Amino acid sequence: MAPITNGRLIFKEIPTGYPIPGQTTAYDTSSHIDLETEPLNGSILVKTLVLSVDPYLRGKMRAPERESYTPPFFVNEVLYNYGVGKVIRSETSAFRAGDYVYGILDFAEYFIPKDITKLEVIVEREPTLPYSVYLGAAGMPGQTSYYGWKEYAKAKAGEVIFVSTAAGPVGSIVVQLAKQDGLKVIASAGTDEKVKFCKKIGADVAFNYKTTNTADVLAKEGPIDIYWDNVGGPTLETAIANTALRARIIICGYISQYNGEEDYGIKSMKNVLSNRLSINGLLVFDHQDRYKDEFYKVIPKKLASGEFIYTEDITRGLEKGGEAILEVQKGVNTAKKIIVVADD
């Protein structure tokens, strides 16, 4: 078989503002690959099916000497992120041709991973769920919700929870876990369309925080027993100020201060003592050993049956990857952003 073009999305230049397609990133067709003969050196050949586009990718587009919680992208190298692919050939007993793998994939139509420990075989896929769902509700974002819920929420039926960015891939699963456990759910989001989605997935109260005052809503609908925080800053301050006795706060994101904004001082911390609050920072990787198997047994089934609802915003074709990345940075995506690179 003759070599074929292997389209790839390359990191070209460290951006100062938004990442511009064709400048910050570029789709490259100069690489070719022979699927039958390309040497694997003990690794595997993966065909990329779907890739996740997340806000945090912007943080990787930085000068490499700047430290952060995630390693930097390097100029002239291929971008990478969570994705699902299919194994075409294998030279290791850990994978077989035909396996579907989840993990860190190159933004390339085909690739040979240097480190196969960053990939795992998807064993028990729900047959009716598209692979893209394994990047969102059935993947890392959904796991974040599930682990945090199991570990820190201590939810009791009848309690009140407030979820910020409730239409997002993490927040929307939290909303549905909370409804399943019999809680009253207050949900906030940044567009009226997202607010509508919050109601569709069961939120009792949903509001657009850009047009409605969060403190007013919590004063009326609270006090809250649980706050699921994805934003930090003034929203966190307001939530702490509206807690019930022994409320639990799960800090899962701090997006209000990812982009160099000045640190906001939380003035309501006295309430941690007076209401005996419990506040926990949540990182999904800390809890995998304990809850991962359970997650895969429980959540994909609920998504496949329609008991839990998810939503996606699909970009078709890796050549449009730069545009997809920019949409997420500008927040104009309508839901969890996925690039479909190839059909199965």
Place this chain on the structure above:
Amino acid sequence: MAPITNGRLIFKEIPTGYPIPGQTTAYDTSSHIDLETEPLNGSILVKTLVLSVDPYLRGKMRAPERESYTPPFFVNEVLYNYGVGKVIRSETSAFRAGDYVYGILDFAEYFIPKDITKLEVIVEREPTLPYSVYLGAAGMPGQTSYYGWKEYAKAKAGEVIFVSTAAGPVGSIVVQLAKQDGLKVIASAGTDEKVKFCKKIGADVAFNYKTTNTADVLAKEGPIDIYWDNVGGPTLETAIANTALRARIIICGYISQYNGEEDYGIKSMKNVLSNRLSINGLLVFDHQDRYKDEFYKVIPKKLASGEFIYTEDITRGLEKGGEAILEVQKGVNTAKKIIVVADD
């Protein structure tokens, strides 16, 4: 026997700042009592021996309609707090004349409790321990330390703890529990004399936060795995900024903002996410059922044997009670503040 004067400390006025003796509180000698004939109506007559003066009393000096974790004092009524007294007469089988009782006592030389369930007989007193110790290291403050340590510290030998107000009745027991568990202890206090006491009870690093910068000490001696917070405000902010991964913060007091100071905004809350911190508000009463018996088995023995060290700052005479309360609010007391109302 003729009636005698029954001196009492009365709450006169809700303060806006510090509680001023003679204005916020007043010593009153207008009440008289006949110890032999005063009707008890099924209750007991208690002679007050020692009373505890605690920072949280300021929180009770508020407009009664303002909710809080502790009920308010009412204007023109007698103050009350933890104390030890001796039963003079009894009309209930729950107490006998001669019993020593611990619990909530009026700030009065003699009193007849309306609710005797707030008192308990001290049965197994360590014979060498003065009763005043049952108001400090062997009482509610010591319980606070012990319960919080058991419930939230999750301490491991070799870890680093920072304790603020470490020479106080709560902090000093925390320091000694931490040393017993093999931790490195950083202790802060507000006078050089208190710093000396911190070293005496085993703190590895002790400093006067008024003359030494807390951030510098923590940068050099940290990062910290546990912070025991008694003060809130900038100290809490600095501690959060100097945490290690998965550090635990126990918020047990917020004295920097008990006296009408403006709410301070904590700017380091992003670290709760990046370091996956766990922050818990601690109130002693929440944990009594679980740890109280164990506490009385363990701690008084250690205090009596000298394995654990305590210190007290005694004010003699209830007429000086207002001054004792103010000293504690200003932090000019040298140790656990006790009012000795009468000798046994």
